Amino acid sequence: MYLIKNLQYHFMKDLGLPALMRFSQRTKKRRPKKLDTCFGPPLTSTGRLKEIMTRHYLLSRYAEGARPVAWVTSGAPVELLRAFEFYTFYPENHGALCGAQKVGSELCEVAEGKGYSQDLCSYARIDLGVCFSGRTPVGKLPKPDLLFASNNICQTVVYWYKVLAYHWKVPLILFDTPYNFKDIADSDISYMVGQLEEMIPVLEEVSGKEFNYQRFQDVIRLAKEASLTWGEVLATMKARPAPMTIFDAFGHLAPIVSLRGLPVALNYYRVLLNELNDRVKKGIGAITDERKRLMWDNIAIWYKVRDLSNRFAERGMNFVAATYTNAWAETISYLDINHPFESLAKAYSLVILNNNLNHRFELMERLVKEYGVDGLVIHSARSCKPYSVGQYDIKRLLMDRLGVPSVVIEADIADSRVFSEEQTRTRLEAFFEAMEA
Amino acid sequence: MAKREEYIDKEKKEKGKKLFGIFPAQYPREILWAMNVLPVEIWDPPLEVIHANAHLQPYICSVVRLGLELILQGKCEGLDGFLFPHTCDSIQNLSSIVSDYLGVKKPCYFFYHPKSPYQDSSRVYYLEQLKGLVARLEKQLGPLDSSQLKHRVQQGQEVARVLKQLYDLRVQGELEASNADFYRVVRRGEYLSPDDFLPLLEEFLAAAKGSAQGGPAVIMSGVLPNPKEILTLLDELGVRIAHDDLLNCSRRLLVPPSRADDPFEALTESYFAMPPCTTKDSSVSERVDDLLAKVEQSNAKGVIFYMVKFCEPELFDVPQLTGELRKRGVATLLIDCELNQNLSGQLATRVEAFFEMIS
Numbered sequence: 041m042y043l044i045k046n047l048q049y050h051f052m053k054d055l056g057l058p059a060l061m062r063f064s065q066r067t068k069k070r071r072p073k074k075l076d077t078c079f080g081p082p083l084t085s086t087g088r089l090k091e092i093m094t095r096h097y098l099l100s101r102y103a104e105g106a107r108p109v110a111w112v113t114s115g116a117p118v119e120l121l122r123a124f125e126f127y128t129f130y131p132e133n134h135g136a137l138c139g140a141q142k143v144g145s146e147l148c149e150v151a152e153g154k155g156y157s158q159d160l161c162s163y164a165r166i167d168l169g170v171c172f173s174g175r176t177p178v179g180k181l182p183k184p185d186l187l188f189a190s191n192n193i194c195q196t197v198v199y200w201y202k203v204l205a206y207h208w209k210v211p212l213i214l215f216d217t218p219y220n221f222k223d224i225a226d227s228d229i230s231y232m233v234g235q236l237e238e239m240i241p242v243l244e245e246v247s248g249k250e251f252n253y254q255r256f257q258d259v260i261r262l263a264k265e266a267s268l269t270w271g272e273v274l275a276t277m278k279a280r281p282a283p284m285t286i287f288d289a290f291g292h293l294a295p296i297v298s299l300r301g302l303p304v305a306l307n308y309y310r311v312l313l314n315e316l317n318d319r320v321k322k323g324i325g326a327i328t329d330e331r332k333r334l335m336w337d338n339i340a341i342w343y344k345v346r347d348l349s350n351r352f353a354e355r356g357m358n359f360v361a362a363t364y365t366n367a368w369a370e371t372i373s374y375l376d377i378n379h380p381f382e383s384l385a386k387a388y389s390l391v392i393l394n395n396n397l398n399h400r401f402e403l404m405e406r407l408v409k410e411y412g413v414d415g416l417v418i419h420s421a422r423s424c425k426p427y428s429v430g431q432y433d434i435k436r437l438l439m440d441r442l443g444v445p446s447v448v449i450e451a452d453i454a455d456s457r458v459f460s461e462e463q464t465r466t467r468l469e470a471f472f473e474a475m476e477a
Numbered sequence: 478m479a480k481r482e483e484y485i486d487k488e489k490k491e492k493g494k495k496l497f498g499i500f501p502a503q504y505p506r507e508i509l510w511a512m513n514v515l516p517v518e519i520w521d522p523p524l525e526v527i528h529a530n531a532h533l534q535p536y537i538c539s540v541v542r543l544g545l546e547l548i549l550q551g552k553c554e555g556l557d558g559f560l561f562p563h564t565c566d567s568i569q570n571l572s573s574i575v576s577d578y579l580g581v582k583k584p585c586y587f588f589y590h591p592k593s594p595y596q597d598s599s600r601v602y603y604l605e606q607l608k609g610l611v612a613r614l615e616k617q618l619g620p621l622d623s624s625q626l627k628h629r630v631q632q633g634q635e636v637a638r639v640l641k642q643l644y645d646l647r648v649q650g651e652l653e654a655s656n657a658d659f660y661r662v663v664r665r666g667e668y669l670s671p672d673d674f675l676p677l678l679e680e681f682l683a684a685a686k687g688s689a690q691g692g693p694a695v696i697m698s699g700v701l702p703n704p705k706e707i708l709t710l711l712d713e714l715g716v717r718i719a720h721d722d723l724l725n726c727s728r729r730l731l732v733p734p735s736r737a738d739d740p741f742e743a744l745t746e747s748y749f750a751m752p753p754c755t756t757k758d759s760s761v762s763e764r765v766d767d768l769l770a771k772v773e774q775s776n777a778k779g780v781i782f783y784m785v786k787f788c789e790p791e792l793f794d795v796p797q798l799t800g801e802l803r804k805r806g807v808a809t810l811l812i813d814c815e816l817n818q819n820l821s822g823q824l825a826t827r828v829e830a831f832f833e834m835i836s
């Protein structure tokens with residue numbers, strides 16, 4: 041049975057799905073796109089991105105029984121799992137997708153109906169809603185054999201994955217990353233290395249595969265290169281006009297989150313980088329009249345990306361940097377194939393959300409300077425406490441020390457019910473006035 | 478006995494103790510005692526929140542909000558330092574706001590404790606964390622006297638032993654004390670030195686032994702029993718809290734004794750043997766088993782989940798816990814509250830309805 045499923049999986053991955061997608065592309069009726077005058081020409085790489093992500097989700101249907109399946113948090117050191125050939129599914133990425141397709145709230149409601157408070161992270165509620173109802177815009181989710189979480193982004197994911205472990209009756213591996221209050225000590229690194237080593241027998245058991253050090257090193261190399269390339273992609277936005285907006289980058293982030301350590305992610309970012317470099321050379325901007333350059337703080341408001349994108353572009357304001365998109369480029373340079381465990385510990389424990397707020401302020405200060413940022417939009421995300429607690433002080437400090445004006449939008453990442461159109465409009469109008477003065 | 482503020486003041490002025498403000502929840506108090514520090518826990522200061530709103534969003538819980546308010550209102554001037562254990566995302570970031578952004582001119586310490594599921598590396602790490610904390614404290618407070626630490630660890634175990642006796646009597650219905658009195662005494666441990674807390678507990682134990690009133694028994698789960706009116710209301714209805722699963726009570730006070738001779742080893746052993754808790758990422762199954770055992774021991778008819786609004790670690794577990802309890806015919810009541818807010822009439826009605834259901 042395993043053999044048949046495995047063959048089917050490989051056939052679909054390499055031949056079936058690509059052919060299917062080519063066919064559906066060809067038969068799709070092409071409606072002429074209405075081009076908004078404030079935007080430059082759309083990125084052609086976006087088509088390739090859609091293909092990659094659609095194939096990844098479609099493939100999940102063939103993964104069960106053919107591959108060990110792991111559900112993974114976005115900040116977990118997935119490189120170790122790749123060495124055992126897990127098919128990995130990212131509930132946070134799926135939550136973002138549900139938010140963007142405006143089905144987040146109804147899935148949240150399913151979880152709320154089962155007793156989960158509306159005050160919990162909406163990614164978690166969406167995921168639990170999917171688990172209870174089986175409903176998802178991608179058709180079907182693969183049942184996990186393993187849950188893999190790291191609290192380097194939040195403690196929430198651990199509470200959430202404990203519920204998943206209870207629901208699916210599968211093991212949960214936690215990569216516990218001590219918070220960097222002042223410094224990460226040697227004992228913190230040894231603790232994390234110890235945990236990674238302790239995971240190996242569990243992963244061998246769940247996957248039925250022996251640990252292959254060589255493969256592990258290859259994955260680390262691929263992950264590092266992909267993250268560095270992603271960093272270069274973001275850096276193209278230092279150019280004036282910036283060749284893409286952060287709202288585009290929110291979408292292009294998906295492979296580095298979900299497919300990190302696989303060749304497909306690296307190849308994709310090389311293609312994207314080429315296209316962006318070309319646009320920079322030709323002076324093609326993401327928006328036609330870039331007058332102000334902004335930075336975004338926190339996760340996207342997925343159900344409002346297009347709307348916000350238009351509102352800012354109409355005023356000649358382009359988002360050229362974000363703490364969020366930067367997170368997958370920031371620490372990965374620590375990865376070292378000669379010291380894979382130690383370097384994973386460092387790279388994953390020093391990410392923005394596991395770091396003190398001084399670090400966050402310094403990072404933002406650097407981004408403001410390097411990207412020529414004129415103003416900051418802070419998304420205070422009700423779902424995400426580690427990202428949001430401290431933002432009010434950051435806002436004050438950025439104004440006091442750098443004279444950068446900012447606005448706070450009180451909203452949520454994927455649950456549109458908490459978005460107040462009225463309040464947002466009032467705040468943005470005041471911000472636009474301050475920026476244009 | 479003197480009121481909290483007077484007592485703390487006296488300890489500083491008359492006994493020369495250093496005072497540390499401690500944020501919730503799990504920390505090695507014995508180390509602080511041994512270094513002549515009085516740990517003063519900050520759970521629910523009786524304040525109106527005014528200034529903290531400029532730093533925290535409305536969706537942050539009232540434990541964090543009130544703790545910050547206490548600092549912003551200048552009520553921590555007499556303290557010599559702060560300690561922030563790694564309890565949740567909000568306290569984690571609060572530690573950084575206080576240490577990095579507020580310009581508080583006091584030493585701030587952070588204590589990271591390993592999270593479950595535990596491995597061998599977790600034990601090694603916890604021991605190192607204890608020693609690392611000592612090394613950092615020594616820079617401010619001078620060297621730790623190891624015989625003092627040994628003494629304080631033994632004293633901590635003695636406190637836990639008497640507390641366990643009190644809890645056992647309560648489970649068996651052999652403690653006369655009202656809910657309000659029980660928690661008033663137990664919560665004094667949040668600021669009393671063990672030199673004073675231990676005799677207080679022993680005195681209370683001797684005086685309160687006796688048959689409990691005959692009403693139905695319940696278990697209270699959650700973070701802390703605030704406002705006190707909830708306890709009084711239960712007393713008036715004749716409902717006895719026979720056991721609890723409260724973060725600031727049994728989950729960190731019922732420390733199982735350790736036989737280890739080395740005090741650091743003893744503290745490590747105790748940490749890993751403590752009851753399951755959300756702040757240590759204990760699994761849902763462990764929490765279900767623990768709660769069911771408490772229900773069985775105390776013959777409780779129901780469990781009250783007394784939640785602090787926006788407390789993620791607690792709220793995630795509630796549906797599983799209530800589900801398992803209901804499957805076994807145990808009634809449950811979920812209350813979501815803000816600290817220091819009076820009980821609303823609606824809430825009192827819900828509690829009364831719950832009482833009727835379990836009577």
Ligand code: SF4
Pocket residue numbers: 132161162163164193194195196197339423424425426427453
């Ligand atoms: S949105 Fe925030 S709280 Fe939710 S999973 Fe992501 S990092 Fe954690």
